[in-house]
Amino acid sequence: MTNAVQSYHHGDLRSALLDAAAKRLAEHGVDSLSLRKLAEDAGVSRTAPYHHFKDKSALLSAIAAKGFSDWHSTAKRIFDQDHISAENRFREFVHEYIGYAATNPEMYELMFGRTLWQNNAATDDLKDVAFPCFQFQVTMTRYWQSKGLLPDNQDALRLAQVTWGTLHGIARLLIDGIYADSSHIDEMCDCAADLFMRTAKA
Amino acid sequence: MTNAVQSYHHGDLRSALLDAAAKRLAEHGVDSLSLRKLAEDAGVSRTAPYHHFKDKSALLSAIAAKGFSDWHSTAKRIFDQDHISAENRFREFVHEYIGYAATNPEMYELMFGRTLWQNNAATDDLKDVAFPCFQFQVTMTRYWQSKGLLPDNQDALRLAQVTWGTLHGIARLLIDGIYADSSHIDEMCDCAADLFMRTAKA
DNA sequence: AGGCTATGTTGACACTGTCAAGATAAAAAG
DNA sequence: CTTTTTATCTTGACAGTGTCAACATAGCCT
Structure with missing residues (x-):
C-alpha cells in the first residue's frame, strides 16, 4: 500500500x-x-x-464531524449503563468529558473552537452531526433533573447550557493552559460534580 | 493631528x-x-x-494586558461595593463577567484564548497583569465561601477554577455561537448563579 | 561637529489559501 | 471498440502573511 x-x-x-x-x-x-x-x-x-473539499473549512469540518460522532457514541455509552446509578453515571460523564478534552486537546479545540463555528465556516454536514450531539446534552440534563440530581425548578435548556458551559470552560482552561493544571483534573471534576449535585435531592 | x-x-x-x-x-x-x-x-x-514590538505576539500581548487591567478594575469595583449584599454582588459579578465577554467578544477571545496562552506566546509583561487577575478570582471565591454563598468544604482554588470555568465556558459558548443565543444571556447568568448558591447557606 | 542610537525604509524569503487553465485517465455513451 | 463526457490531478499565478537583513534618516549626547 x-x-x-x-x-x-x-x-x-x-x-x-x-x-x-x-x-x-x-x-x-x-x-x-x-x-x-x-x-x-x-x-x-x-x-x-x-x-x-470545497475549501479548508470543509476539510476541517469533515474531521470535526468524525470527532462529534465518536464523542456522541461515548456519551451514549456512559448514559445507557443501566446497572450504574444515575449519580455515578453523571460523575463518570463529567470525568469522561474533561478526559476526552484533555486527551485530544486539538480535536476538542477543532470541534468546539471558533475556527469552525465562527462566520458559519461549519459545513451543513458537520451541523447535522454536531447538533444532535448538543441536543443530547439537554436530554441528559432532563434525565438528571428527573432523577433529582439537578434542580428541577430550572429550565432544562438553560441548565444544560450552564452545566455544559462548566465542562466546556474547565476543558478550555486546561487545554489553553490558563491557570489550570492537568495534574488536578480529577479533583476539578469532582468539585464540579459536587457543586452541581449538592443537596439537589432536598 | x-x-x-x-x-x-x-x-x-x-x-x-x-x-x-x-x-x-x-x-x-x-x-x-x-x-x-x-x-x-x-x-x-x-x-x-x-x-x-518583538513580534506579533508581543503586540497582541500588549493589547491583552490593557484588557486585563481594565477588567481587573471592574471586578474590584463590583467586589468592593460595601453597601450591597454579598449575594447581590456575586450575582452582579456573574452578569458583568458574561456581559463583558458578550460586549467585547474579540477582546475576550484575545485575553482568554489560545492565541496567546498556547506555546508560551504571552509576554512576561502580560503575565504580570493577568496572573493577579486570575488570583483575584480565588480571593473572591474565598470571600464568598466565608459568606456562606459557596460551599465551605471545597478547596478555594478548585472551586474558583470551577466557578470561573463556568463563566468562561458560557462566555465561550456565546462568543463562538455554539448552541447559546445572546438573547438569553441574563437567564443563563441567573441560572448559573442560582446553581452555585443553591442552599449553600444550609 | 561628530558619533551613537532609536527609529523608519526597501528588498527578500518562505509560507499560506485559492483561482484559472490545461493534462490525463477512467467511466459512460454511441 | 471507439468516442465523448466527466472526475481527477497538474502547473502557473496572485494576493496575502510574519519576519529577517541591510540600509537610511534624524534626533540626542558628548
Whole structure:
C-alpha cells in the first residue's frame, strides 16, 4: 500500500487527506495545519484537495464531524449503563468529558473552537452531526433533573447550557493552559460534580 | 493631528499601533489582524512595528494586558461595593463577567484564548497583569465561601477554577455561537448563579 | 561637529489559501 | 471498440502573511 506505484489518479485521496489531517491535527494542532502540507503527505499536488473539499473549512469540518460522532457514541455509552446509578453515571460523564478534552486537546479545540463555528465556516454536514450531539446534552440534563440530581425548578435548556458551559470552560482552561493544571483534573471534576449535585435531592 | 505633516519619525508609533490594533480587533477580530495592515493604518512601512514590538505576539500581548487591567478594575469595583449584599454582588459579578465577554467578544477571545496562552506566546509583561487577575478570582471565591454563598468544604482554588470555568465556558459558548443565543444571556447568568448558591447557606 | 542610537525604509524569503487553465485517465455513451 | 463526457490531478499565478537583513534618516549626547 505504502509503496504502491503512484498513478496519476490517487484512488482514495479523500480518505488519505483526512487521515493525514487527523494525524497532523493531533500532533501539531489546527493552526499549523495547511492544505499544502496535507497534499504533500498524500503525495499529490497543492490543489488536488480542492477536488474533494470545497475549501479548508470543509476539510476541517469533515474531521470535526468524525470527532462529534465518536464523542456522541461515548456519551451514549456512559448514559445507557443501566446497572450504574444515575449519580455515578453523571460523575463518570463529567470525568469522561474533561478526559476526552484533555486527551485530544486539538480535536476538542477543532470541534468546539471558533475556527469552525465562527462566520458559519461549519459545513451543513458537520451541523447535522454536531447538533444532535448538543441536543443530547439537554436530554441528559432532563434525565438528571428527573432523577433529582439537578434542580428541577430550572429550565432544562438553560441548565444544560450552564452545566455544559462548566465542562466546556474547565476543558478550555486546561487545554489553553490558563491557570489550570492537568495534574488536578480529577479533583476539578469532582468539585464540579459536587457543586452541581449538592443537596439537589432536598 | 490627522493631517499633521508626516515626518520620517512618527513620534508615537507604539501608541498609534496599539490604538489601530484595538480598533481593528474590536471590528474584525484577532484572526484578521495583521501587522502590515496596522503599519498601513499608522502610515508607516511594513517592518516599522518591529522596532516597538518583538513580534506579533508581543503586540497582541500588549493589547491583552490593557484588557486585563481594565477588567481587573471592574471586578474590584463590583467586589468592593460595601453597601450591597454579598449575594447581590456575586450575582452582579456573574452578569458583568458574561456581559463583558458578550460586549467585547474579540477582546475576550484575545485575553482568554489560545492565541496567546498556547506555546508560551504571552509576554512576561502580560503575565504580570493577568496572573493577579486570575488570583483575584480565588480571593473572591474565598470571600464568598466565608459568606456562606459557596460551599465551605471545597478547596478555594478548585472551586474558583470551577466557578470561573463556568463563566468562561458560557462566555465561550456565546462568543463562538455554539448552541447559546445572546438573547438569553441574563437567564443563563441567573441560572448559573442560582446553581452555585443553591442552599449553600444550609 | 561628530558619533551613537532609536527609529523608519526597501528588498527578500518562505509560507499560506485559492483561482484559472490545461493534462490525463477512467467511466459512460454511441 | 471507439468516442465523448466527466472526475481527477497538474502547473502557473496572485494576493496575502510574519519576519529577517541591510540600509537610511534624524534626533540626542558628548
